[in-house]
Amino acid sequence: MPSRHLPKRRLSLTNVGGAPVLSGEASLAATLARALDVEPGAGLERWTHGFHTYAARMHPDTAGRLVRALSRAGAAVLDPFCGSGTVVVEALVHGARAVGRDLNPVAIRLARMRAAVVPxxxxxxxxxxxxxxxxxxxxxxxxxxxxxxxxxxxxxxxxxxxxxxxxxxxxxxxxxxxxxxxxxxxxxxxxxxxxxxxxxxxxxxxxxxxxxxxxxxxxxxxxxxxxxxxxxxxxxxALPSPLYPADLGIDDARRLRTVPDASIDLVVTSPPYANVYDYAEQHALRAAWLGEDAGALRANEVGARRGFRDARRGLERWEHDGAAWVAAVARVLRPSGLACVLGGDGATPLGPVRFDECLGRWAVAAGLRVEASAAQRRPIFDEETRRAFRGRDRREHLIAVGRGEM
Structure with missing residues (x-):
């Protein structure tokens, strides 16, 4: 049979990136590995996930598996970099109290629309x-x-x-x-x-x-x-009863001023990767058509590519911002709470930015510790990243941090 007649075979990210490398507490690491084992592009047909593109959003199946495995109905689940609301929607369907924050006003409006209960x-x-x-x-x-x-x-x-x-x-x-x-x-x-x-x-x-x-x-x-x-x-x-309305608002993840101390049971989030995207530039046209002022996002976006034009200064800000948002997460977590963070290795002219090493430093400084992790190899597409890694693996990491009081 000619190859053009063969059905397309969808590969999970485990197949694409190989078996994940696990560390830490075994059952939690296995949960993280299952959350990473997803098919690229799958899940977008489910509920409101596929409405409106949003670059580098968390895979819906990753978000859903983490929320279901690590929280109970009625638990407070926060995404401090909620983007267009993938984690929020999955938390709502699970029966959790979904809390989403983002500095991007376009993102918050999208998340509200995706999470809307419309008769x-x-x-x-x-x-x-x-x-x-x-x-x-x-x-x-x-x-x-x-x-x-x-x-x-x-x-x-x-x-x-x-x-x-x-x-x-x-x-x-x-x-x-x-x-x-x-x-x-x-x-x-x-x-x-x-x-x-x-x-x-x-x-x-x-x-x-x-x-x-x-x-x-x-x-x-x-x-x-x-x-x-x-x-x-x-x-x-798909929504359960009782339903807890989503709590969505504009806030800086480095501060989380609108989230009370010790109020969150589970954090599931994917912060911007270092030196990869400029969300302010990507959403500039949309923000203007929607009448939004994206000035705060332009000034305070974490990991923005434009901030690495001077690589050394970009890395300094990356470290400062990372330590700040992890400290904010630590403040809002309950003593038994857990934060699951999905992040990928970045690249600069000064070399790779290993996300697992960064998050490990930030967690210790905030009084947290890495409980478990799962990491997969990811392909390198551009010459800048190839030069930074010099034949070494680039990885995406799903890391659970907490206080060890689970």
């Missing part, structure tokens, strides 16, 4: 308004009407017709009288911005000219709303 009447209203708004926007552009001022930023990142459709969508959404409908549709619009733009991808800002047919952007918008409503329905059907 059928409200889902129907969102769908109906969305398609009416899509029809209005497509019609205005077809008739040659210019979008109302003030225009959203970033016109040079779209072909002219697509930008006009998006601008009309944005204006019509803003005019809707229902706050929940406005928020839901604004975030759906955010979710398609990069897809219909001339940007290569969320993580690649290169310009790639695209010419979409008339009405393409408005149609994609409408279908994305239909998808979100289906996801809301699936989430609502």
């Amino acid at each position: 059928e009447a409200r889902r129907r209203a969102v769908r109906e308004r969305a398609w009416r708004i899509a029809g209005i926007a497509a019609g205005r552009v077809r008739q040659g009407h210019l979008p109302p001022a003030p225009l959203p930023p970033g016109a040079d990142q779209f072909d002219a017709r697509t930008f006009a459709e998006l601008a009309w969508l944005r204006a019509a959404i803003a005019a809707d009288r229902d706050p929940f409908v406005r928020e839901a549709l604004a975030l759906v619009l955010s979710s398609i911005l990069v897809k219909v733009s001339c940007r290569a991808s969320d993580t690649d800002s290169r310009y790639q000219p695209k010419c979409r047919p008339p009405g393409a952007a408005t149609a994609i918008f409408g279908h994305k709303v239909d998808e979100l409503c289906r996801r809301w329905k699936a989430l609502r059907e």
Whole structure:
């Protein structure tokens, strides 16, 4: 049989990265290893996980396995770098008290929308308004009407017709009288911005000219709303009773000022990796279209690639910020609490940044200790990382830290 007819074989990360290297308490290390043994791309079809791209989010199956194995119903589960809410959603479905914090205002709005419990009447209203708004926007552009001022930023990142459709969508959404409908549709619009733009991808800002047919952007918008409503329905059907509403808010993980001392049973999180992404740059267009000020994120983002332009200063800040957020986690953990941290090795011109070594130092300084860990080899794609590691393995680590009072 020709190879093009063979079904695609999905490989788990254990197969891709090899058997994990375990250390520490045996049963806990085995739990961490099971959480790492996931299929790339799997889980995004479940509930609201697949709504809106978000770079380097934790795999839903990793988050779910950790939450189910290490917390009971009603326990307080925190993700201090919650991003778009993967851990939050898994904690809700488990029946835990989900707590999510992030410095990125776009992330918190996304997490709230993913964690929303939306009844059928409200889902129907969102769908109906969305398609009416899509029809209005497509019609205005077809008739040659210019979008109302003030225009959203970033016109040079779209072909002219697509930008006009998006601008009309944005204006019509803003005019809707229902706050929940406005928020839901604004975030759906955010979710398609990069897809219909001339940007290569969320993580690649290169310009790639695209010419979409008339009405393409408005149609994609409408279908994305239909998808979100289906996801809301699936989430609502999966939620237990009693349900603890998600506690979500903007906060700096290095401080966690909005989280009380000794209030958290389990932390499950994946902080930004050193010198890999610039979330502020990735979300700049979305933040502007959503009317958000990302200044605090630009100034205080942990591990941002732009902060390593001077590698030595970048490493100094990485150490300072890491020690601070681990100390904040230690403060909010109950005495018997546990923190499971997923982090990958980074690279700089000065050499590799070994995440397990970093977290070990930060934990000791915060009065915690490494209870167990599981690590897997990860591929190296770019020359900068290849030079830093010089033939040595680059790894991703899932590490459990606590006070040893479990």
